[in-house]
Amino acid sequence: MNIHEYQAKELLAKYGAPIAAGHAAFTVEEAVEAAKQLPGPLYVVKSQIHAGGRGKGKFKELGPDAKGGVRLAFNLDEVKAHATDMLGNTLVTIQTGDAGKQVNRLYVTDGADIAKEFYLALLVDRATSRIAFVVSTEGGMDIEEVAHSTPEKIHSFSVDPASGFQPHHGRAVAAALGLTGDQAKQAAKVASSLYAAFLDTDAEQIEVNPLALTEQGNLLVLDAKVGFDGNAMFRHKDIAELRDLTExxxxxxxxxxxxxxxxxxxxxxxxxxxxxxxxxxxxxxxxxxxxxxx
Structure with missing residues (x-):
């Protein structure tokens, strides 16, 4: 079972992951009100569908020259214009196929000054029956293309369930990202919070792409994709309620x-x-x- 980005971020925030302020919106008016609650002056308006590649996607109804499903806005009028374009229209991405998916929800978040983008994911390694970390300095990109073209830039290691997440796992994540000092400590904390969320929720995948390093020197989860083992949802009624059947x-x-x-x-x-x-x-x-x- 998959959930939307805004739901995934709200969930990960409960475990201590650093999340930018943001609010879900189901109407144009709600999108504008969501932006008013953020500090600004930069806002990000994001289409909420269960598919990747939203930023590079195109809306069927708006023509080939229209902007994608993730857009920057520098004032409330632009937030309103983007929300009007997106809601109710069909977004076609590399993962949706030609049919695309209708956008029924938006996520309006605070903008960030990005210095560097990383990739950080957890999944079940079927070969070892353990939770594995997948880490790369090439965040914000198609990770499959990175794996194909520059596999040496992807680092992976699993966690022994008998010992669980240990400090050396956090250091391994920081080292793979080339971070030191306070930023290395932040990376270890993010990795620990994601591991805890993975275990507690019976997740199958937690993908953060990108994990951003801001100009202020802070790590921030800018996008999150979380999927769960559907067979375990009887143990997580609160998560099961997040299911969007229209997707x-x-x-x-x-x-x-x-x-x-x-x-x-x-x-x-x-x-x-x-x-x-x-x-x-x-x-x-x-x-x-x-x-x-x-």
Missing amino acids: EDAAEVEASKYDLAYIKLDGNIGCMVNGAGLAMATMDIIKLNGEFPA
């Missing part, structure tokens, strides 16, 4: 009401399968014979 495929939502795992595919041969391994093998055989699973 999910209607057929998959309907199937979930009957405890069925339905995955929509656009092939031409339907697959009714039992067990993950058998499902994958069945699809492999179909593909091997030149057809596509549905």
